[in-house]
Amino acid sequence: MVTDRLENEIVGEYLLTARSLAEYRAMFALTDAELSGHILDCPGGAASFACEAVEFGARTVAVDPVYAQPAGELRETALADTDRGNAWSAAHTGDYLWDFYDGDPAVHRQMRHRAVRRFVADLVACPQRYVEAGLPSLPFPDKEFDLVLSSHLLFTYADRLKPDFHLAALLELARVSAGEVRVYPLVEHSGAELTDLVEWLRAELDGKGIRSELRPTAFYEFQRGARDMLVLG
Template sequence: MTHHADGEVLDEYLVSARSLAEYRAMFHLSDEDLTGRKILDCPGGAASFAAEASALGAEVTAIDPIYAAAPEELAARATPETERAVAWAHKHAERYRWDWYGGTAEHAAIRRGAAARFADDVRTTPHRYLAGALPSLPCPDDAFDLALSSHLLFSYADRLDADFHLAALVELSRVSTVEARVYPLLDYTGAPLDDLVDHLRTELHDKGIETSLCRTGYEFHHGADTMLTLHAAA
């Protein structure tokens, strides 16, 4: 595992609780994107996206290896995992821009609210939450219109190599008929990964998967204002 210049390494993957509002901003999601669409959220973590977007008429499936646990256990873990993620962000506050949230207190409130919504939803509609992990998802080809993936690819480039990234992106493309969107394109310390992004886009092009970069309405890590979009074949 790579040790960064500040000497601190995030040894465990954070299980984050993000809200629909954050997903809208991160992935540049429109009302049309969320209406009557089959959407994959992978990894879903403790996000309330599946619950909130489903309430708007989307058909959301969240996939994450943590969903192998029983719904009651997932619900019980949501708050302590969220507190761990919030504590990490607040401890490293200088790495982030807080203006989208308004400040650290508002950020914590949004994340705690999302965790509570997730906990309620995973208890009442557990069928929305499937155990699985990139780069091999338990889904048939073209199972979704839109696939969303945040804070795994690129975020953990210190432990997930270029081959893993390529396999995961190909898999996201396999299961989506319209687009797959990935955010952010920095690692969890905020370090840019332009060379990796360029390499993967070239590899995907060679496999017949066209990509584009799109500015988002969200920049939490400094410089994390871009998502990678994989387009379905014409």
């Protein structure tokens, strides 16, 4: 079956996705004022956030292990993964809320393709903005960033990333942040809720003196039920 094939393809690896600034703003409830500081996006993937936020006055850095690959390869992978992810969502349309994308999977695909193009152009023009590294170890000093964003790695891939990895990654993101760390979504790629994992992590962080809260997105909910982000600091 087509859907079984898609599921196997998606579950077998990390998708190289390409969310836009508009999606980051909605997922993380970002204000204009928050787009003015030094911001880390980890994982950056093929998102155009780091590139687009600069136009608002932010100084951005994106981190991802895939930045070891040449721009041309990343472009091809990101476009193919965008189409796979889009086909998956469209084939399981009931698991998603399409309002943000005007109710139309084609709008979602178009937005992500535009983000890939912007990402690749910026990667070529400003390679220093894109750092090849990976959680749970980041090549930055303590409190380097005013704001740290992490979208669609932690929790999304909880089927293969263990709780201890999540904790180490969150501690590392908190280490390099002088302000907040915002993580979204808090459900798995399958849509499964992860309440036990979220509560365990919050208790562990609390024990290490790191406060956390669950905060709603700015009306963004694509995966059904993914209405909250985890905020540290």
